[in-house]
Amino acid sequence: xxxxxxxxxxxxxxxxxxxxxxxxxxxxxxxxxxxxxxxxxxxxxxxxxxxxxxxxxxxxxxxxxxxxxxxxxxxxxxxxxxxxxxxxxxxxxxxxxxxxxxxxxxxxxxxxxxxxxxxxxxxxxxxxxxxxxxxxxxxxxxxxxxxxxxxxxxxxxxxxxxxxxxxxxxx
Ligand SMILES: Cc1cc2nc3c(=O)[nH]c(=O)nc-3n(C[C@H](O)[C@H](O)[C@H](O)COP(=O)(O)O)c2cc1C
Numbered sequence: 018x019x020x021x022x023x024x025x026x027x028x029x030x031x032x033x034x035x036x037x038x039x040x041x042x043x044x045x046x047x048x049x050x051x052x053x054x055x056x057x058x059x060x061x062x063x064x065x066x067x068x069x070x071x072x073x074x075x076x077x078x079x080x081x082x083x084x085x086x087x088x089x090x091x092x093x094x095x096x097x098x099x100x101x102x103x104x105x106x107x108x109x110x111x112x113x114x115x116x117x118x119x120x121x122x123x124x125x126x127x128x129x130x131x132x133x134x135x136x137x138x139x140x141x142x143x144x145x146x147x148x149x150x151x152x153x154x155x156x157x158x159x160x161x162x163x164x165x166x167x168x169x170x171x172x173x174x175x176x177x178x179x180x181x182x183x184x185x186x187x188x
Contacts, residue, residue, distance in 0.1 A: 023128045026169065030132025033089040033163035042129055043091070046162070049125030053118040056110045061102075062118065062157075065094040065148050072147055079143035080136055080159060089161030094148055095119045100155035115157035122160065132165035 018026070038046075043066065050064060067073055068091055076094075077087040086092060095118065097111035104110050123133040136159040144156050 018128045020124075023124050027123055027127040027133075028169040028172070029134040030161075030163075030165045030167060031085045031134055032165065032167040033085070033132065033161065034166055035088070035090060036164045037090050038131060038163060042131065045129065046122055046125045046131065049121040050118040053114075053121045055114040055117070056104055059099070059110075059114070061098045061111070062115055063096045063098065063154075064118075064122075065096060065150075067092040067094065067148070075147045076139070076144060076159060079147060080139035083136065083138065086134075086136060086159065086161045089163035091162045093119075093122065093160040093162055094144065094150075095157045095160065096148075096150055097155045097157055098153075100153075111155065111157060119158055119160060122162075126162055130164065131162060132167075133160050133162050135160060 047064065055061070067076065070087065073087040073089075073092050076092055077084050080086055095115045097115055100109070100111045102110040104113070119135070123135070126133050139156070139159055141156060144150075144159065145152075145154070148156075150156065
């Protein structure tokens with residue numbers, strides 16, 4: 018699959034087979050995260066791979082009871098080690114860095130036939146407790162990962178003209 022096809026095919030998978038994802042495949046998926054750019058190349062994050070069903074169910078509970086999360090053979094937590102850092106442009110560094118790395122994961126997984134879904138609706142405190150994450154760190158997102166049962170739906174997106182403008186901001 019070329020990059021264009023991968024971007025078109027990635028979708029939020031909310032129904033997973035329990036087929037395991039091999040360590041070899043996981044390695045290839047996390048290699049895509051390893052190669053992601055980050056501000057000052059700080060790579061100031063950790064990815065926790067959660068396979069334990071009991072923990073997964075607790076995480077699903079902490080994620081507004083989105084039970085499909087625990088159906089996946091794997092849940093990834095993208096954790097920032099320095100969530101207080103801000104770039105000089107006033108944007109939180111961790112949010113940019115982890116969004117890039119986790120989208121690399123989603124795209125690489127898609128290219129290997131593995132589904133993912135970004136999860137932002139979760140209790141930070143509860144999820145940190147379940148995964149024994151130190152107080153000073155912050156989870157940027159959770160992401161179930163596994164082979165899809167469901168299929169891509171049509172993508173409802175704005176037209177290019179609605180969000181691309183030239184030379185100056187235009188409503
Ligand atoms: C930062 C972020 C947080 C999200 N949180 C959730 C979530 O908690 N639960 C969920 O089912 N989908 C979640 N999504 C998925 C979006 O709903 C989805 O990306 C969007 O509807 C577009 O659909 P698509 O991913 O299938 O193209 C999230 C997506 C992003 C980027």
